[in-house]
Amino acid sequence: MADFICVGIIEDDLLCRQAQENILNLSATFRLVGSWGDAESAILAMPEILPDILLVDIKLPGIDGIECIRRLKKSCPHTLFLVVTTSEEDEHVFEALRAGASGYLIKTDGLDALIAGIKEAWAGGAPLSRNIACKIVRHFNHFSGNVCNNQLTSREREIIVLLAGGQTYKEIAAQLSISVETTKKHIKNIYAKLEVHSRTEAVNKWRLPQK
Incomplete structure (x- = not known):
């Protein structure tokens, strides 16, 4: 090296x-x-x-x-x-x-x-x-009061912010100093909590203001 x-x-x-x-x-x-x-x-x-x-x-x-x-x-x-x-x-x-x-x-x-x-x-x-x-913090805090966000752990919230920014699983893992497998487990939990099946659905639901 x-x-x-x-x-x-x-x-x-x-x-x-x-x-x-x-x-x-x-x-x-x-x-x-x-x-x-x-x-x-x-x-x-x-x-x-x-x-x-x-x-x-x-x-x-x-x-x-x-x-x-x-x-x-x-x-x-x-x-x-x-x-x-x-x-x-x-x-x-x-x-x-x-x-x-x-x-x-x-x-x-x-x-x-x-x-x-x-x-x-x-x-x-x-x-x-x-x-x-x-x-960036102000931008994502705009969504922080919705019900979906409150269902997530602090780590899951970090990950969904990165998902919304277009980061790949590998990039998320590197940025958070966790393994790709751990990243996938967190994302699977996010999908389950938000009742969605894809990145786009998860991000859109997370961003959706609650009435």
């Missing part, structure tokens, strides 16, 4: 990209293996490079960062995608996570936060800027 984390960058702002490159090159923990100013160039190069983690801006010329993640998730399934952007729009946050992003960081948090986020993602975590984490 390599002693460093291979990192790629997709960032159209030259100064921002150079700052990210410099901070990575100054650390013995990372190896910069690719840096691009647009998604199209990265999509062509990625299958040959296969970085461990790819830093992706949302607002890019041509193909945007979310669509880039969506495409590369299929061709580079073992690469982790970490959004690094200025956008805090709800649509961008949730679409990026659904596309397969492992975390969502805001550029104004600074380069130290970026380095910490890369390490956290590589360790199996889901790094989120504080504002983004609060946004």
Whole structure:
């Protein structure tokens, strides 16, 4: 196993990209293996490079960062995608996570936060800027008072939030540090409690406001 984390960058702002490159090159923990100013160039190069983690801006010329993640998730399934952007729009946050992003960081948090986020993602975590984490909590708290949610254990509620975000069983297991089999058992219990037979039914019923 390599002693460093291979990192790629997709960032159209030259100064921002150079700052990210410099901070990575100054650390013995990372190896910069690719840096691009647009998604199209990265999509062509990625299958040959296969970085461990790819830093992706949302607002890019041509193909945007979310669509880039969506495409590369299929061709580079073992690469982790970490959004690094200025956008805090709800649509961008949730679409990026659904596309397969492992975390969502805001550029104004600074380069130290970026380095910490890369390490956290590589360790199996889901790094989120504080504002983004609060946004996600507020979003799902909107559903927290319904009867369905109150039937679930705290672990089951964690899992259904991740199911609603489009995470696979394997991704849920990794994020919660449990086995895939344990994840499946929890999901089976969720289906039984909500009296449903699929992910879509479970998420829709969980989200349904109660009268």
